[in-house]
Amino acid sequence: MTSNPIVALSGVMKSYGAFTALHATDLTIGEGEFVTLLGPSGCGKTTTLRLIGGFEHASSGRVEIAGKDVTESPPYRRPVNTVFQDYALFPHMSVAENIGYGLSVKSNNVPAGERKRRVGEALEMVGLGGMANRRPGELSGGQRQRVAMARAIVRRPRVLLLDEPLSALDVKLREGMQVELKRLHRELGITFLMVTHDQTEALGLSDRIVVMNQGRIAQIGTPAQLYDNPATPYVADFIGATNLFEATVEDREGEFTIFRLANGHLIRSRRPLPDAALSAGRRVTVGIRPERFQTVAFDGANRLDCAVLERLFHGDRLRVELAADGIGKPLFAELSRVAVPGSGVIASGERLALHVDPIDVLAFADGDRR
Missing domain, CATH: 2.40.50.100 (RNA polymerase II/Efflux pump adaptor protein, barrel-sandwich hybrid domain)
Known part of the structure; x- marks a missing residue:
């Protein structure tokens, strides 16, 4: 059992008609951990992330975040935020407006002065301090990725969900952003839960990796445990x-x-x-x-x-x-x-x-x- 659990899935299952995307799954993620859901397309990793984020509802089972049952709660009622694969930035807004948007909606409604301060802090944290007034179309892929990260962390979530956040970047940028993700995780001290099919990314970033296959968890462990002692041929062949x-x-x-x-x-x-x-x-x-x-x-x-x-x-x-x-x-x-x-x-x-x-x-x- 993970100490100080922040996310707990108990018998969570998701089906679409006759197709089961995720079989009954138990998973506990500790507060402050960097955990990666790893596996090929169709293994259930993105479904698991979406169930935790509230973008999908479980067919059965229970989802808890910070000790609260959120199984039926919508995304905005959960202490999580998500960095999507395509970043989902508003092209007509400035960088600062994109980052601060989540603080201005009715459910948050942070006062303007506090909002400006927090947006500035988030920009500095991701290394974009001088780009507040630019539009997303004026930024490189790596800079847009940083804006998406800043928009997610400015709301101070308990859990940050990362849906293949580096997949749109070229190799050099991916390597650089991996370092940035590690730094952000250390500085923020919150739980990161990432989905990827890239084993190198998972091995380099994670405290623990959840290897998935055909809607089930194949093995959970630290990068070293999975690499040195894979439980099955599938895990041995997928990790390395x-x-x-x-x-x-x-x-x-x-x-x-x-x-x-x-x-x-x-x-x-x-x-x-x-x-x-x-x-x-x-x-x-x-x-x-x-x-x-x-x-x-x-x-x-x-x-x-x-x-x-x-x-x-x-x-x-x-x-x-x-x-x-x-x-x-x-x-x-x-x-x-x-x-x-x-x-x-x-x-x-x-x-x-x-x-x-x-x-x-x-x-x-x-x-x-x-």
Whole structure:
């Protein structure tokens, strides 16, 4: 249970006729956390955000914010504000007017002097202090994103909802705005709940990540927990990238479990598996992250002989597509050029022996697919 919960979903479900967008879901978000809902299109992450924001009503279950049942409350009755994917700025208003609009509507009606002061503070916080009188059409994409952030925080919500807030920006701007989001979260001290399909964004920004799949939560954890100890092949493949192989349990040797791959190769893992999954002959899925492969043998074990199919040059690293002997599908390796024999350049058709430490061999019991 999260300490000091600010958002709590209890059995929340959303359906549209016969289609269930979100199955019965329990989720608790702590005050001051930066939590990200992560998953592919159609996984239920945006539906969850909209249910918390009040833009959708739950088919069943209960939504609480700050200890209050808001399941039936409209958005303006909830202590949340939202930064939308398209920013939704008014083009005929100035930057200051856009930011202050939410303070001028009847439900808030903040006095003019206080409104001006808070708009000025919000502009300074997002680094737009000199742009109060500009129109949205005069701003860059990154500046419009900052205006949308300022408009959301000026109302001082308990929870800030971020609906893919960086998706419209180019790569350089996205990287810069990620830093800004971290800074704003730290300075504001409020809860951020973000939706994204970008795993790099989620890993870099979040205190915890909620990985979703087909309307259900697949796993919740810190970025390190999800990356180092994914619960299923789906999570392993979505958080980062993972080569997945069908295998069977061959034997146990002390702390090691030995698996036999489809090509007959034996590979050892020093990762725990449930006792029920350790019986000889049991089907499992073995996973190896591309960056865990090495080109230098450490003890002669866990070797895959491969032919290079293609390679992409990434400066100090190479991303290599390979065909492993006896394995039907290609695998990928991220190799440091310093560790590559010879000149640090690999050519298509070249033979390469890859090795992996047993601690880096993931293993999932058959049935852990979701």
